[in-house]
Amino acid sequence: MKKDGVYFGLSETEYFNEPRIGSSLLRTLIDSPVRFWFESYLNPVPKPQKDKKNLNAGKIFHKLLLEGDRALAADFAVAPTYLHPASAEYKRWRDSQIRPIVKESDVNDARRVLMYLTRKGQVLKQFLSGGYPEVSILWTDERGLKRASRIDYLKIGQLIDVKSFEDWHDDPAHCAKYFWKYKVFVQLMDYMHALAVARNLPVVKGTPKQREFWAECTKIKDWLPWVCFVDRENPRYLLKTFTQGKNPELYKVGQDMIQKAYQNFDEYSARFGLNNAWIDEPDPESLEFTDADFAQGLIGYGL
Secondary structure (H helix, E strand, O other): OOOOOEEOOHHHHHHHHOOOEEEEHHHHHHHHHHHHHHHHOOOOOOOOOOOOOHHHHHHHHHHHOOHHHHHHHHHHEEEOOOOOOOOOHHHHHHOOOOOEEHHHHHHHHHHHHHHHHHOOOOHHHHHHOOOOEEEEEEEEEOOOOOEEEEEEEOOOOEEEEEEEEEEOOOOHHHHHHHHHHHHHHHHHEEEEEEHHHHHHOEEEEHHHHHHHHHHHHHOOOOEEEEEEEEEEOOOOEEEEOOOOOHHHHHHHHHHHHHHHHHHHHHHHHHOOOOOOOOOOOOOOOOOOOOOOHHHHHHHOOOO
């Protein structure tokens, strides 16, 4: 395990290999402690992640937007188009790769979107400048739990999280629905808490210039969190802030959810320990179906 501190340029692989609770796992813990255990570092035999086209496309776009071509080449292997996927040559090339493999067509699609989004004069290009991408904070919370946060883009006084979609279907409320459904507000609140803790942490990895940047960050008490929503199908973006002053009710919900996550961790770790799977046993009182379980379907039949 790496020591607590601030890391600039920590690879995605290194970050996600840390046996810590990140914001994604924290959000999982709110609704499903069982899924949290199986998806976290507590599970000694984690389920391999399946490659998903949309997930890979999002990662490629994310990498190019925030870090550029060099970072993409360092973290991904682009499949050669001159080799047929069924050929023996391609299979030998595939088996020799240690980085995730992505299609050149997906990379080209991401470049096409970025060409429109970051052309001269676009606000987005200026917005994602003057700071550093993928700033990782490894920290220990007040309860002694090992935590981790990885902020997409950090500027003096501002943190930016990028969310991209394949298509937001011309729905004006799509971004707000996503913000609620995936508890992005909890993620932003967790980032702000990590930044507050990190004011007293050293820069473990970073250039002299990055260390100077972080020294300025430690003077900030009130961070302004942003979400940058991007439509990858029809190039466009939307910038939104989330603050306690403008969103007091949602902020309170976020505080309650974070508290629930910690309560779930305490309850399930007390019941099962950390080395045993967190699996709820069926309730003996509810082993039979009742008509109430099928209420929606029965109403459809007029019953």
